[in-house]
Amino acid sequence: PAIVLCRSRWSRTRGSQRSPALQPPVACDWQSTMAGDGKTEVKSDEGSPLINGAHYKRTVTLWSLVAISYFSVAGGPEGTETIIQNGGVALAVLGIIVIGLVWSIPTALMTAELATMFPENGGYTLWVGAAFGSRMGDIAGWLQFISSAVDAAIYPALFLSYFKAASGLDNLAVWADWGIKATFITSMFALNLTGIGNVGHGSVGFMLLLLAPFVVVIFIAFSGAFTGTTLLGWEFNTANWYETPATADWSAFLMVLLWNMGYWEGASVCAGEIENVGQTFPKALAIVFVIVVANYVLPILAFSGLDNDWEAYDNGYYITIIRRVGGAHWGILLGAAQCFSAAGLYTSGIVKNGYLLCGMAEQGMLPSAFSQRLETSGAPWLALSVCVTLTLAFLPLESFTVILTVDMNLYCLALLLEIAALLRLRTTDPDRVRPYRIPAEGVWLYLLFLPAVVVSLFGVFWAAWQVLLLSLGLLVGGVLLVFLLELLRGTNPEWFRESSGVQHFVDTKAGDASSL
Numbered sequence: 001p002a003i004v005l006c007r008s009r010w011s012r013t014r015g016s017q018r019s020p021a022l023q024p025p026v027a028c029d030w031q032s033t034m035a036g037d038g039k040t041e042v043k044s045d046e047g048s049p050l051i052n053g054a055h056y057k058r059t060v061t062l063w064s065l066v067a068i069s070y071f072s073v074a075g076g077p078e079g080t081e082t083i084i085q086n087g088g089v090a091l092a093v094l095g096i097i098v099i100g101l102v103w104s105i106p107t108a109l110m111t112a113e114l115a116t117m118f119p120e121n122g123g124y125t126l127w128v129g130a131a132f133g134s135r136m137g138d139i140a141g142w143l144q145f146i147s148s149a150v151d152a153a154i155y156p157a158l159f160l161s162y163f164k165a166a167s168g169l170d171n172l173a174v175w176a177d178w179g180i181k182a183t184f185i186t187s188m189f190a191l192n193l194t195g196i197g198n199v200g201h202g203s204v205g206f207m208l209l210l211l212a213p214f215v216v217v218i219f220i221a222f223s224g225a226f227t228g229t230t231l232l233g234w235e236f237n238t239a240n241w242y243e244t245p246a247t248a249d250w251s252a253f254l255m256v257l258l259w260n261m262g263y264w265e266g267a268s269v270c271a272g273e274i275e276n277v278g279q280t281f282p283k284a285l286a287i288v289f290v291i292v293v294a295n296y297v298l299p300i301l302a303f304s305g306l307d308n309d310w311e312a313y314d315n316g317y318y319i320t321i322i323r324r325v326g327g328a329h330w331g332i333l334l335g336a337a338q339c340f341s342a343a344g345l346y347t348s349g350i351v352k353n354g355y356l357l358c359g360m361a362e363q364g365m366l367p368s369a370f371s372q373r374l375e376t377s378g379a380p381w382l383a384l385s386v387c388v389t390l391t392l393a394f395l396p397l398e399s400f401t402v403i404l405t406v407d408m409n410l411y412c413l414a415l416l417l418e419i420a421a422l423l424r425l426r427t428t429d430p431d432r433v434r435p436y437r438i439p440a441e442g443v444w445l446y447l448l449f450l451p452a453v454v455v456s457l458f459g460v461f462w463a464a465w466q467v468l469l470l471s472l473g474l475l476v477g478g479v480l481l482v483f484l485l486e487l488l489r490g491t492n493p494e495w496f497r498e499s500s501g502v503q504h505f506v507d508t509k510a511g512d513a514s515s516l
Contacts, residue, residue: 057378058275064200065267065274065284066291067207071348072266073104074292076210076341077299078158078315079260085313086253088244089304095253096296099261100289102451107264107415108289109438110422110449112282115268116435117425119277120502122359123268124418129506131421131428134365135482137506141360142478143414145353148266149387151407152349153394156181158315159342165319166335168328181395188347189388192354195377196273199351206344213337214299217322217330221302234325236305245310251462258459259404260296262411264288265418266348270355272362272502278435350387357383362499364508366485371499402470405463409471412459419449419456 060068083092118126124144129137160180164170172180191202224236264285271277299318307321319338323331358380361370370383425432426445440448463471489496489508498504 058273058277059195059197059378060200060270060274060280062280062284063204064197065280066287067203067344068200068270068348068351069264069267069284069288070207070291070295071203071344072263072352073288074260074295075345075348076338077214077295077318078338078341079256080296080300081313081315081317082256083253083260084300084304085245085310086249086256088248088310089241089300091244091253092257092300093297095257096261096293096300099257099455100293103258103455104261104264104289104292106419106449106452107262108285110419111265111268112285112436113434113438114418114422114425115265115271115281116278117432118503118505119271119274120359120362120505121270121272121355122363122365123271123356124265124414124421125356125360125365126363126505127421127425128417129363129365131424132417134506134508135486136417138360138365138482138485139478140414140417141356141365142481143410143417143475145356146474146478147407147410147414148349148352148356149390150394150403152346152353152387152391154403155342155346155349156184156391156395159184159339159346161316162319162335162338162342165316166332166339168332184343184346185388185391188343188350189384191347192350192384193374193377193379193381195379196270196351196355198377199347203344203347206340206347209340210337210344211295213333214295217334218298218302221305225305232326234306237308238305240304240308241301243308243310247311254458255405255408255462258408258412258455261292262408262415262459265415266352269352269359272359273355282436346391349391350384353387353390354380354384357386362502363504363506364489364496364498365506367488367495368497368499369495402467405467406471406474408459409463409468410474412456413475415456416453416460419453423449 080092083095087095114127115123118130120126122141125137125141127137128140160177163180164172192199220230220232221234221236224230224234225238228236230236267284268281271281274280303318303321306325312320316338319331319334322334357366357370358373360366361368361383370386371380372382373379374381423445426441438445438448461468496508
């Protein structure tokens with residue numbers, strides 16, 4: 001398909017300073033307007049929609065954003081088996097509620113305010129960049145990017161394991177395993193190339209196909225809560241909820257808990273694709289929070305009532321339980337649902353990193369090549385291709401524990417930068433339009449985020465020293481990359497031309513907050 005990358009004269013926006021000497025040549029004449037609700041129109045002089053390095057049409061609606069955000073945060077009940085294994089049912093439920101209150105809700109509120117305040121692609125890089133300068137914005141982008149890239153590498157393997165569990169094909173040849181993984185990666189990549197609107201619709205489908213079997217199982221299981229026997233004759237024992245495992249790994253318990261309850265700002269990277277972002281984003285996050293809590297708590301209670309072999313609880317054990325109590329056909333149904341979970345999770349990973357790179361390129365933080373889009377769908381093909389290539393590079397990393405811990409180290413560090421950006425912008429830019437504003441000011445705002453900061457610090461430093469060294473190495477690599485980008489921006493500014501049709505929030509000519 002044809003690729004069009006068209007530039008216009010830069011318009012000066014609030015908080016930015018553009019150097020006339022660095023203005024790119026005008027290839028066509030654009031008109032761009034930004035309404036107060038975050039809707040953007042990019043038109044030619046004739047008034048017809050055009051495509052360039054920026055988004056040209058906002059196609060993500062409320063329920064599409066709900067599904068994309070759901071897979072960014074949760075993507076199914078998997079992972080909760082490890083929490084049960086190490087803490088028991090009661091502590092698992094209590095942990096989800098407590099972490100949800102002190103960590104997830106503040107993060108979601110922060111996302112609602114900042115994503116509507118900066119309604120363009122790039123998400124947290126724009127927030128941190130506007131607050132502390134492009135250098136820190138680049139570092140925040142790197143931390144989230146590498147965290148998501150490593151995380152996404154586990155989903156092809158998860159899909160394969162769920163596919164085998166559903167189909168009963170346990171003894172496939174190595175070439176067949178790799179063929180299934182390759183087909184999975186290619187299919188999700190192809191979906192992303194059809195455009196973010198179709199990704200949203202696909203994510204809604206994945207979410208419904210994933211959750212429907214769990215809803216049926218939960219309903220059947222709870223039918224035995226008072227009698228001890230369900231409608232289908234399965235034994236159900238509520239006393240299991242109050243048992244505790246013989247052994248517990250509290251580090252694994254807490255890290256998996258954070259992993260399951262984090263990443264609320266993931267969908268902010270595609271804010272420039274969201275229809276009426278000022279109203280849609282806060283509504284979507286509220287809906288997702290309810291779905292996520294129910295998505296974890298109800299399956300924990302349902303499956304633990306059916307089985308109390310706590311040592312056996314591990315990723316995928318829900319399929320084993322339902323196969324034992326209900327028969328092979330139930331195992332196939334739940335295994336198929338988990339395949340849709342892996343598909344939604346991997347698609348979300350591609351979206352997060354692909355539109356992160358695209359948004360940074362639109363702001364001039366990365367080479368403008370990353371903002372190139374397919375004319376037919378508007379998908380940022382190069383950015384998405386880089387993300388898929390990284391998946392292939394990280395596929396050999398199949399240690400769930402190492403991947404999860406590195407994820408949380410890097411993610412929590414990025415989250416601390418994002419919280420700091422929110423607090424700083426309340427002071428340095430109090431008058432900027434905020435379609436959603438957290439209803440707290442001054443000391444109350446700081447107190448709201450204090451527990452989230454404490455939890456995030458735990459996520460940064462609680463790990464084996466070998467994993468901390470790996471995370472530190474990735475951080476140092478990111479810092480070096482940021483300085484390389486600054487050098488290239490100075491010597492080859494034509495590589496970093498900002499996209500037309502978007503608001504520009506980050507001054508890439510300044511490396512720190514003092515120059516803003």
